[in-house]
Amino acid sequence: MxxxxxxxxxxxxxxxxxxxxxxxxxxxxxxxxxxxxxxxxxxxxxxxxxxxxxxxxxxxxxxxxxxxxxxxxxxxxxxxxxxxxxxxxxxxxxxxxxxxxxxxxxxxxxxxxxxxxxxxxxxxxxxxxxxxxxxxxxxxxxxxxxxxxxxxxxxxxxxxxxxxxADARFVPLPQETTRQEVCRKFGLPPTYVLFVGTIEPRKNVNGLLHAFRYLLDKYGLRDVGLAIAGGKGWLYEETLATIETLNLQKQTFLLGRVSDDDLHKLYVGARCHVHAAHYEGFGLPPLEAMACGTPTIVSNVSSLPEVVGDAALLVHPKNWEEIAVALHRLLTDDDLHAELRAKGLQRARCFSxxxxxxxxxxxxxxxxxxxxxxxxxxxxxxxxxxxxxx
CATH class of the missing domain: 3.40.50.2000 (Glycogen Phosphorylase B;)
Structure with missing residues (x-):
């Protein structure tokens, strides 16, 4: 041919x-x-x-x-x-x-x-x-x-x-040393939640910010950060305004586009990954997170449940409280964290x-x-x- x-x-x-x-x-x-x-x-x-x-x-x-x-x-x-x-x-x-x-x-x-x-x-x-x-x-x-x-x-x-x-580079790394390295480089707190993707309405970053505010207020988790790795998309200014309105300037870290090497380490260092998008044709970041051994939370819409199988937590993208509860579970429940880590690694191996x-x-x-x-x-x-x- x-x-x-x-x-x-x-x-x-x-x-x-x-x-x-x-x-x-x-x-x-x-x-x-x-x-x-x-x-x-x-x-x-x-x-x-x-x-x-x-x-x-x-x-x-x-x-x-x-x-x-x-x-x-x-x-x-x-x-x-x-x-x-x-x-x-x-x-x-x-x-x-x-x-x-x-x-x-x-x-x-x-x-x-x-x-x-x-x-x-x-x-x-x-x-x-x-x-x-x-x-x-x-x-x-x-x-x-x-x-x-x-x-x-x-x-x-x-x-x-x-x-x-996922790219073959996305594999587990020594967790503690990787976390310390990436936190030093980006000024992140020791415990952080990671979002990866373009900042635009379809990705529901504003909804995630509201859920994160709810998490901090309801559960009093003051030492947790939200790291957002991705380029500026449609209505980026609205996201900046939401961060200010919710008084999340100290807890939110806008990293912009990062190198593949840094992205790999950010996945490994994160306590969990979240992708509460309104719509995805496939949804690669959750798969990358699972391949790195990082539990993920995804929306229960479009292709995302199909990608993660039974290896993630599902949430409704418009329900901020539901997203916050899922975040709290992965931040505080070590047994659930370990279970989803193992399932995620196995699930990621199904794709090549x-x-x-x-x-x-x-x-x-x-x-x-x-x-x-x-x-x-x-x-x-x-x-x-x-x-x-x-």
Missing amino acids: QIGVDARLMYHQPAGISRYTWHLLHALAKLNQRDTFTIFQHRKHRTPLISQPNFRRATLFAPVHTRLEQFMLPLELLLHPLDLLHSPDFIPPLHAAVPTVITVHDLAFLHWPHFLTKDSAAYYGQIDRAVRRARHIIVPSESTRQDLIAQLGVPHNKVSVIYEA WEIAARKTLEVYQQALTSPSSLPAAGRTPASSRPANRL
Whole structure:
């Protein structure tokens, strides 16, 4: 097969879809030395993403997420003989002759359209044509698959669930020395709760702040900090205002984007991790936390229960008291903490990029040879029981 993968977004955005693309490409390279892969990179992204004989770097000049993209991309692709093109960033070239596979990571833009910029609305507004144009669609969870079918009317057999995985670097470390190191570096108290993600309404950071205030007031836990590791997103200023309104300036630590090494240590040093988002297509931070041996609390909505299985506490994202109670349990109950640590480590091992790459190769092959016989979904990882409820 001659497979093309559109990796232009990686020059602009280091997280999210770019991480998915990076991990998938490296896993594909380990598995496949037979087929030819053309990795399309931004013209300024000169270093090849993969150094392997059957992987070659190619430059595309079409700008990402602009009006010109759909005019330039099909023309540029004519210079590259491909059997199939994988577009990991939702929207394929809509007028190109080459068959396409796309990855739809979530439908947040349909659930939260009022948070889109004009340019983003124009880009994601192509999703109806994208799902019709694509030969097959990869999604990261059964929740997202059902969302795609319900929201866009996509046929069941056109969508395959292929789970993502945590980076292999996220493993347990010596807990006490790691905690001391990371607390010194970031000025954190010895006991802290960790949130990881972009600060935007969908992630429910403001709700978490209200829950944290409730925790401090009801249980009198004055020596606990809330560490927030993530970049500034939509309505970031509202989060700053909420911190001031709730008088949480001394207990809240806005760390911004941190390096992978620091993020690893922050996970290990945290007493617990919390991800009470309103919606997620997959939810990688809880999986990363579990892989590091850190118990996690997640929302009982969208894909998050599917990811954590029975290895986390579930809460309603709009119920601040419920989130606070879950936090209190993990901060004070050592037996529960140890139980969820063990379950989380086991759960995290159910996900792997090697498995993701194998299933992706199957989709490529079947998309070309027998499009109508593609699997409807991937198998849910071991233990599909619901997570622990309060």
